[in-house]
Amino acid sequence: MLGSIWQCLYTNFLRFWLKWFLRQITGRCELQRICHGYEPGAPRTTRIENSLKSSKNKVLQDAVNVKEDAVEGCVTQIVKEKNIKEQKDPKFKVNLHQCLIQISGYNTLFTTVEELRKEVFDSENEEHEKMLLKLWDxxxxxxxxxxxxxxxWGNIGFQGDDPKTDFRGMGMLGLVNLVFFSEKYTKAARHVLSHANHPSQGYSYAIVGINLTEMAYSLLRSGALKPHFYNTVAGKPHMHHFHQLYCYLAYEFDKFWVEEKPASIMEFNIYREKFHDKVKGLLLEPEVSLILKIESKNCPDD
Known part of the structure; x- marks a missing residue:
């Protein structure tokens, strides 16, 4: 209760006067102070995003939803609204522009990922079929x-005789992720598959892979992946950056599963949540960067 009262008091009263006081002392608005006081990446962009969201100025509020092609104009508007003297702070527009590109790019990435997730696997679609057969090869x-x-198909972890039924939850996103990992990191993917096919401590490779796609998707949707993408992509993230994040999850989950030694596949949900919590914990770190690092002793050519 006290925490809620303090938050309400700070948001509606104290924050305004604190910002006013700091501007009088430093000669810079909050956005300028963030750009000067924090390194590029999540430390800066996350704070810029929070500042814009909490602003009472509509121009600043709308900036978090600006499209990429409107970023430059948006930056100019913000400079005007905040009465920033460009000659005194020539780097501000460049730094703010980069932050807005990252924010806009994250929103666009989610839209792209969502579209692929909604695309249903169609056995009558030649491209879909080719991709599925490519996964096998x-x-x-x-x-x-x-x-x-x-x-x-059970040999690579599908549930039935026809894999198309397993893609219902994540659509083509699940298949594209599986193929990307297998093509980009072939030796690593086969190494993971060998663990998945262990007679007593194995798991369903493809089904777990699709489950990890759902994990990546939910983290993206919730905004939890913002620190990762803000730290690893200087501009706007693209689809291949999301696929790379999936590869990290697929490889790291296998390591986690092998190290934990579950009694059977029946404990999958328990260890899936433990792994999920581990990833969410990493994403709370300001310098987080979930980049896949292949252990050369297992996959020397990747």
């Missing part, structure tokens, strides 16, 4: 697929 190069519908 990447993971099982020495084994020929007997037919399109076969129990062999």
């Amino acid at each position: 990447l993971l099982m190069p020495s084994v020929k697929l007997e037919s399109r519908i076969t129990k062999q």
Whole structure:
């Protein structure tokens, strides 16, 4: 209760006067102080985003939803609204522009990811079918697929004879992630698959992979991935950056599973949540960077 009262008091009264006081002392508005006081990446962009959201000025509030092609004009508007003298602070516009590009890029990335998630796997679509068969060839190069519908799909962790039913939750996003990992880090993917096929401590490789796609998607949707992308992508993040994040999750989950040694696959949900909590904990660190690092002893060529 006391915390809520303090938050309300700070937001509606104290914050305004604190900002006013600091501007009188420093000669800079809050946005300028953030740009000068924090390093590029999450430390700066997160604070700029929070400052814009909490502003009572509509121009500043709307800046967090600006489209990429309108960023330059938005920066100019903010400079005018805050009465910033460019000659006294020539780097401000450049720094704010970069922050808004990252903020806008994150929003655009989520839209792109959401569109792919909503795209249903269609067995009548030739491109969809090619991608599914490519996944098999990447993971099982020495084994020929007997037919399109076969129990062999279980060898790479699908539940039934036809994998299309397993993509219902994440749509084409789940398949694209699986293929990206298998193509970009082929040796690592096969190494992970060998663990997944362990007779007593294995797990369903493809099903878990799709589950990790859902994890990546939910972290993106909630905004939890902002620190990661703000730290690792100087401009706007693209789809391949999201796929790279998935690769990190796929590889690190396998390591986590092997180290934890669950009694059986029946404990998957328990360890999935433990891993999820671990990732969320990492994302709370200001300098977080969830970049996949392949252990050379396992995958020397990746």
